[in-house]
Amino acid sequence: MTDPLRTDADTEPDPGTGDEEARVIVVGAGPAGASAALYLARAGVDVLLLEKGSFPREKVCGDGLTPRGVHQLVRMGIDIDAPGWRRTRGMRWMCEGRQVHIDWPRLGGLPDFGLTRSRYDFDDILVRQACAAGARLRTEVKATGPLTDRAGRIVGVTAVAGADKQPRTYRAQVVVAADGASARTAIAMGLERDPTRQIATAARRYYRSASRTNDPYLELWADLRCSRTGRDLPGYGWIFPLGDGRVNVGLGSLPHRRHGAVDLRASMEQWLARLPEEWGLREENADSPLRSAALPMGFNRRPQYARGLLLVGDSAGMISPWSGEGVAQAMEAGGVAAEAVALALIRPEGPAREEALRQYPREINRLWGRYYRLGNHAADLVLGQYGYRPVLNRRVMASPVLVRSLARLLTHGADEPGHDTIDAVLHTLLRLVPTPALTRGPRRRRASSPS
Ligand SMILES: Cc1cc2nc3c(=O)[nH]c(=O)nc-3n(C[C@H](O)[C@H](O)[C@H](O)COP(=O)(O)OP(=O)(O)OC[C@H]3O[C@@H](n4cnc5c(N)ncnc54)[C@H](O)[C@@H]3O)c2cc1C
Known part of the structure; x- marks a missing residue:
């Protein structure tokens, strides 16, 4: 047959x-x-x-996966025990001098760890x-x-x-x-x-950091400021360990509703300057240029x-x-x-x-x-x-x-x-949230060139 x-x-x-x-x-x-x-x-x-x-x-990315991402890799049959995969235990949120560690939950349907790996x-x-x-x-x-x-x-x-x-x-x-x-x-x-949905942008850079590369947590910073306006940044910063001597450091933000686009480079510089010297997140330890891309969400x-x-x-x-x-x-x-x-x-x-x-x-x-x-x-x-x-x-x-x-x-x-x-x-x-309609929103044109 x-x-x-x-x-x-x-x-x-x-x-x-x-x-x-x-x-x-x-x-x-x-x-x-x-x-x-x-x-x-x-x-x-x-x-x-x-x-x-x-x-x-x-590919410009933060290289971080939550247990939901690990689940997908396992479904696809990827060998996540092979060299190069770095497991994370959870997230560490930093905000105004406080920090909290949140381990990935032990649930039945999702793995209890996350992963990092360079998109390279x-x-x-x-x-x-x-x-x-x-x-x-x-x-x-x-x-x-x-x-x-x-x-x-x-x-x-x-x-x-x-x-x-x-x-x-x-x-x-x-x-x-x-x-x-x-x-x-x-x-x-x-x-x-x-057009009613905002597009975020994010930028990331690799740094060599012996003190942070084996961190078991994905670190997220909630109290960043927009360099231009001094207002709360509508996003967050991250430091993700890669376990190979490097960390992926970045910052993502929506455009500010009233004040427009955020200068990611300057806001990141301002944030990194606040971080302890011994983490090594300084120009001389940079392992790549700063690259940014859009996040359609x-x-x-x-x-x-x-x-x-x-x-x-x-x-x-x-x-x-x-x-x-x-x-x-x-x-x-x-x-x-x-x-x-x-x-x-x-x-x-x-x-x-x-x-x-x-x-x-x-x-x-x-x-x-x-x-x-x-x-x-x-x-x-x-x-x-x-x-x-x-x-x-x-x-x-x-x-x-x-x-x-x-x-x-x-x-x-x-x-x-x-x-x-x-x-x-x-x-x-x-x-309690009503199920959204399937086709609300964008205008539809016909394709331009029939074959
Ligand atoms: C700075 C930054 C940090 C991020 N951090 C994270 C993170 O830590 N964790 C996370 O889960 N997500 C993160 N994201 C989001 C994540 O990167 C994307 O959601 C994800 O890559 C989407 O996958 P995709 O396959 O849809 O698109 P992509 O990964 O963009 O892949 C699209 C592919 O299509 C190819 N392509 C494009 N045009 C053509 C064409 N005309 N013909 C043929 N091929 C084409 C491209 O070369 C590319 O290989 C981040 C994004 C950014 C910008």
Whole structure:
């Protein structure tokens, strides 16, 4: 019997043009794309993963994973006991001279540790896993736009390949956009950003620090100030240990509601100058330039499925509005998208398949809709105005129950079904939040260039 999901005759590039076909194309091989490709390949789907860069490669990130991210790595079959992975015991929040340690909870459904690893080879490991499962990877292939049929449905992408930018065409029945914050594929298909949602920016730099590199905690600073206005920074600073002699130090912030963009570089310099000399977070110990990038959060691009295209990870603004964490979310959404696509492809083309693909945003909404909606409100009302300082006030920091509850809320770390009273309270809180509509917000244009 032939496998309905594979099209083996088409898995070789056209010898003349280099053009290729697959059942599914995934654009972008970050955590979202690697995860989607891995789960599709595991389901036996012929999948082509297109990546504009090549691996290993740098990606501006804090390199920190909460237990939710560890859970996703374990699901993907990544060997997290191999060298290079550094386990963390919990978070340490610092605020106005006070500090509180919050160990990752011992729950049934999530690991009780976090991890750090530089994104320099983190993405490479995930992509190798996807290839080992059967995904076809093409690096140095930059998707330049969607190919659409007369109805405006995506049927592949155009691209340029290699150093000499050879024009290529890649065709598929379904396309997954996992091209990160640029969201180039989504934008070209007319899926625009919700302008009411703010985009945070974050900057990070590596430092050599013998005294901090083996810290068992992710350290977060809540009382930073915006260098320009002197006001509370609507974000936080971090020092994440990498265990290889280095720490990843950074700062992320929403734009200040009334005072506009935050100068990340100057605000970071001001903060680092406050830190003890012996930590070594000084210019002479810097191991990289300061690099910054955008953090699209709070589901800022919807719908997450339209006309053959699924949006996954940063391309859909899936970074948590509570914490700025996006790697776990990208990997988890990749899995949800892959399952929806695999189930859709066993249906005949047409309305039945379409209905199965529409299950992807519904499932994401079921899993995270209320949490993100509440997080967006929290960002609008508190975090985006005053940052985390008022939240981590003296009373909260002195109460073990309150800090543990806050930590689980910020990291989406409650067990499902609830494990203890804190989980029960958080689940009740989320049940009170109305489920968001699936397609509210952004205006939709038609894609520009039918093929
Ligand atoms: C400074 C900073 C610190 C952060 N710290 C953390 C943290 O500590 N923990 C955490 O969980 N999250 C963190 N995040 C967020 C996290 O980095 C992202 O949410 C995550 O990388 C999203 O994964 P993704 O696969 O959706 O996108 P990306 O990781 O951006 O991957 C997109 C991929 O698509 C490729 N691509 C783009 N355009 C094209 C194209 N046209 N054709 C082909 N390929 C293309 C890119 O080269 C890239 O490989 C941080 C972000 C920033 C900016």
